[in-house]
Amino acid sequence: MTTFEPKSLRSYSQDDVQQILQLAIARQADDKDTEFSYEQILEIAAELEISPDSLKLAERDWVVQQGQVQQRKAFDAYRIRRFQKRLGNYAIFNGFFILVDLITGGGISGSLYILLFCGLPVGFDVWNTFQLKGEEYEVAFQKWSRNHQIKKTISTVLNKWFKALQP
Known part of the structure; x- marks a missing residue:
């Protein structure tokens, strides 16, 4: 569309x-x-000839989407925490071997092989942690989500059970 067309076209x-x-x-x-406010949204929808029922359904869909966005953020934060823990373990493990090499006076040549050998899984972990799209990410998210729901359900059941046992 060009800017010089009449408004009616x-x-x-x-x-x-x-x-x-x-x-x-x-x-x-x-x-x-x-x-x-919700009233303002209703007014805007009325001006656009959107029925209140359609608006209500759209709002419900939006709430579901926001829940999914929050779940994905929690999953991403979990993956980053897990990666940081593994990276810390890698640094401590390899730091120990480098220190042993330095103390024994052999330089860091022997620990370099261990550093490289252990670095490969860390490299894969970096790739998997920060790869936020694709089928592997979706599979990992679905697995985490199921486990998260199971833990939540078990926690709810145990809390109800413990409340029932309390005098």
């Missing part, structure tokens, strides 16, 4: 409308602390 796809409105709302709300 302009038409936009649904994706275009969504992007334009997103940009307009972002420009109007320059301050990130600006919040909209």
Whole structure:
């Protein structure tokens, strides 16, 4: 579309409308602390001829998406903590062998082989930890999510059981 077309000939796809409105709302709300009440959202939806039921379903979908985003952030934080622990273990383990080599007076030639041999798994761990897309990431996330849900369920059941046993 060119800018000199008459207003009556302009038409936009649904994706275009969504992007334009997103940009307009972002420009109007320059301050990130600006919040909209649910009533304001209802008014905007009414002006756009969006039914309250559709808005309610969209809000429910948004809440689910936000939960998934939070879960992924927790998973990513877990992976980084796990990597930091392994990297610390690697540093301590190899530091010990380098120190032994230095004390015995042989330089660090002997511990260099251990350093390189142990560095390979650490390199793979770096790759797996910071690879945030792809099938392997999704499989790892699903496995972590299932384990997390199982732990949460067991914890809830045990808490209810312990509360029932308390006088």
